[in-house]
């Protein structure tokens with residue numbers, strides 16, 4: 001589903017990602033964890049070419065994104081949704097208009113847009129807030145709108161960059177449930193970047209631990225709700241071993 005092959009990315013002379021290779025299978029909920037500055041967000045943004053790699057190949061849904069023209073890339077990106085820590089909603093557009101944006105950009109048939117927007121908002125439980133503006137919503141509601149927007153074009157992959165890092169624990173649990181539901185009922189492959197171990201352990205079936213732009217380790221885990229707080233890469237792995245959750249990936 002997603003394949004990175006020897007992908008590298010530098011900012012000026014700083015090597016943020018150092019020749020990383022990984023494969024994420026269809027239907028997975030895949031976590032990327034590590035300390036601040038480890039390269040997690042950059043790695044995620046390389047998966048839809050929001051960051052262009054200096055070297056290596058990126059393949060999603062059997063298409064080598066790194067070989068596509070910009071027009072072909074725009075088309076391919078329709079099947080890759082993305083959500084962010086700070087939601088990135090358009091402040092002067094209503095909930096409805098925010099979710100409709102990607103449909104307009106994709107030339108989705110005009111007469112089917114409304115029902116598609118409502119369907120997406122219903123999926124995240126927000127169809128009653130359709131005429132509100134982002135400023136009138138809670139953080140959790142804003143993230144639900146962002147998720148509905150990411151789902152509008154029926155993506156096969158959903159990339160989530162710190163999706164719960166601005167939310168309280170209860171709202172975090174609700175958003176994780178929505179993401180799990182998207183994976184289970186829509187069959188969407190979900191990739192989650194987080195620095196919070198408990199988020200990753202809650203729903204991911206596999207996790208890559210990043211450190212200094214490289215993969216420190218990739219392990220399989222049994223998703224379950226727990227609470228662990230620490231930031232060193234080795235600690236992430238030690239916790240998984242201690243809990244008997246590692247099967248070498």
Ligand SMILES: Nc1ncnc2c1ncn2[C@@H]1O[C@H](COP(=O)(O)OP(=O)(O)OP(=O)(O)O)[C@@H](O)[C@H]1O
Pocket residue numbers: 011012016034035036037038039040041042043195
């Ligand atoms: N556009 C950019 N220009 C310059 N340096 C960048 C850019 N984006 C990322 N970096 C640097 O690359 C490194 C990795 O950044 P990245 O955001 O991927 O890390 P991260 O693991 O997601 O960290 P955090 O958890 O703090 O978001 C950091 O040192 C960061 O400063």
